[in-house]
Amino acid sequence: MKKLFCMVLVSMLAMPAAFAQDRYIADKLFTYMHSGPSNKYRIIGSVDAGEKVNLLESNKETGFSHIVDAKGRQGWVQTEFVTSQESMALRLPRLEKELADVKNKLANARSTSDSEKAGMAESLEMRNKQISELEQNYSEISNQLTDSQEEVRKLRAKLDTQKDDLLLKYFMYGGGVAGGGLLFGLILPSIMPRRKRKNSGWA
The missing domain is CATH 1.20.5 (Single alpha-helices involved in coiled-coils or other helix-helix interfaces)
Structure with a gap:
């Protein structure tokens, strides 16, 4: 019985985690602006985080700074929220x-x-x-x-x-020419005298 009770209890505790969804905290924060250099002075408005302001003076004793916001309002905010960055x-x-x-x-x-x-x-x-x-x-x-x-x-x-x-x-x-010439040279002398001899016989 105790075991069953423990199981039911664990399942009930686990259900919210099962249905949970991831979310993030918004960075659109603000700080209050007071009419004087202390929380005792009345709130005259608020200044969004990251808003550009003009620093007029700082009061080290109270830890507040005198500023002018983008809307032209003058007031005091905590010095720890004012930065040069x-x-x-x-x-x-x-x-x-x-x-x-x-x-x-x-x-x-x-x-x-x-x-x-x-x-x-x-x-x-x-x-x-x-x-x-x-x-x-x-x-x-x-x-x-x-x-x-x-x-x-x-x-x-x-x-x-x-x-x-x-x-x-x-x-x-x-x-051939040389041989013919040689042959002709050998034959010609033998022919020429014979003719002369015939001519002399006829005479």
Whole structure:
């Protein structure tokens, strides 16, 4: 029985926690402004937290400061609530704007970087393509040069052969002419005297 009672009690205590929702205390706080430098003076209004005020004087004995608020009202507030540091209520919007500007600059820088990167990649691709075309053209020209050199070699060999044939023909022609001349020179003397002898016999 006690065990059952304990279980019911635990479940009842756990229910509020189960239905609880996360919330935050609002930072829209304020401090009262008095007509004199003490809490004994009457309240003439309030000043929101973070509001900009003009400090006229401070009373160290009572711990109150004489101020003029944004509405032009003069009064006294506790000195501990007056600070020379700008409040988060004023700084936060400016910080958020600066953060937004930084994010925009970062996004623009990233976009510019991506654009430059894409441009460099495109340029690199074009250069690689040009290099590939040059290599292909070089290969073709090299092949053509090899073919031309082979053709020149063959033509030179053919020309050398034709020169040899021509020299041989010239040699044979010269030898034939020389042989014919020699033969003619041998035959002509033997012919000429005979004719003379015939002519002398007829006389």
